[in-house]
Amino acid sequence: MRKDKIDVVLAIDIGGTFTKIGLVDRNGTILSSHVFKTEAKKPFTDFKILLEKEIRKLLSTKGIRHTILGIGIGAPNANYKTGAMENPPNFRWGKEVPLKDTVLQIIDKSIYITNDANASALGELYFGMAKGMKNFVVLTLGTGLGSGIINEKKLVVGEYGMAGELGHVNVYPNGRECNCGLKGCLETYASVTGIKRTVFRLLSDSKEDSILRNYSFDDLTGKEISEAALKGDNIALEAFQRTAKILGSKMADTVAHLEPEAFILTGGLSKAGELFSQPLIQSMEASLFNAYKGKIKVFISKTVSNDAILGPAALAWQELAMEN
Known part of the structure; x- marks a missing residue:
């Protein structure tokens, strides 16, 4: 038939x-x-x-x-x-x-x-772990840092169609150079590229043994950094701590603007699991306005590449x- x-x-x-x-x-x-x-x-x-x-x-x-x-x-x-x-x-x-x-x-x-x-x-929203949610933010932590904002089950696109570029909010004036032409953008610290830059800064400032000394910048990936951290490599662990502190603080700023139910993390950095999400939540909570404390959830997406x-x-x- x-x-x-x-x-x-x-x-x-x-x-x-x-x-x-x-x-x-x-x-x-x-x-x-x-x-x-x-x-x-x-x-x-x-x-x-x-x-x-x-x-x-x-x-x-x-x-x-x-x-x-x-x-x-x-x-x-x-x-x-x-x-x-x-x-x-x-x-x-x-x-x-x-x-x-x-x-x-x-x-x-x-x-x-x-x-x-x-x-x-x-x-x-439609096919993943945000089913049933009305207000949430997705952070894509890959080569750069992208973000998608859902408000009352609708995508926020803005007046000119480019809303939600959280990767380009400023972390440090005159900070790291960003590919967008600005300095100090969040994605230069909280992305796979950003954490790689942090790793190499830590390696240059320390004589401590690290698995990560065996890699060139181009060859190092988020996966290697995650695996090194899971094995207890202090350089990798410190890099995740610093990255989580910066990103968590800016997530708290986003909560003040949007009051989302949750953040959903995707991309290379999210593959570190709780090793990254736990210090991230701690940093966010420490920076939250009291009215929001203990209410904002952080999930790692189950969607594969x-x-x-x-x-x-x-x-x-x-x-x-x-x-x-």
Whole structure:
């Protein structure tokens, strides 16, 4: 018997290293997906050719009878309102990348776009551990620090479509140089790149033995730092303590602005688990206004990297529902 076609959305998650695409139904089931290298240092025209090839390959997957209702895209510095990536760090694609228009040339469907952290927040709201929550903040602690804010079950996008850039609130005036052009941004301290910088500062200021002395800056990852900390490496442990102190303080500031029910942590730093979350909670609590103490929860996302397309898929399903 011939099966009816399944309603799906095409979800695209663009990262500095890898791009993930997939077909996702309204229940968050990933029916088919592909992963390929973004090649962010090459021209955008190269990516466009590669993306079209991968989309065509995905849509030709045998065994799936589907109807694509729309397309959701999550990408760094993607503007919800303009459909462009604006000044994306770590990409050599120009100051304003016409991402929405480019995908529209490949496949003519309704397209919805937002930054990757916003998409992650929607993924948690509809398909992840934030089901049932109304107000929460997702922090993506990867190469940089992204954030997505959900208020009364709605994504906060702001007047110009770029709200929620908590990674670029200031920690120290004239502090560390940030790829955005400012100094002292939170993501230069609280991200995988940030903790690496802290590790190498600690190594240079100390003669203490450490597993981490065996790595160059480029070769060191958040995973190695986490594993060293779990083995009791003092340099790694101190790096997590310092990172948690800074991030926890700024999370307390965010609570004063938004009063979220919870923060949900994703990305490389979150993989350290309680080793990171416990000092983070302590730092946040120490900096909270009394009215908020003991009320704000901190969770580590259970969504794995390969499921990153659930964020842009959630965006597409949400927007389609609002239009109907």
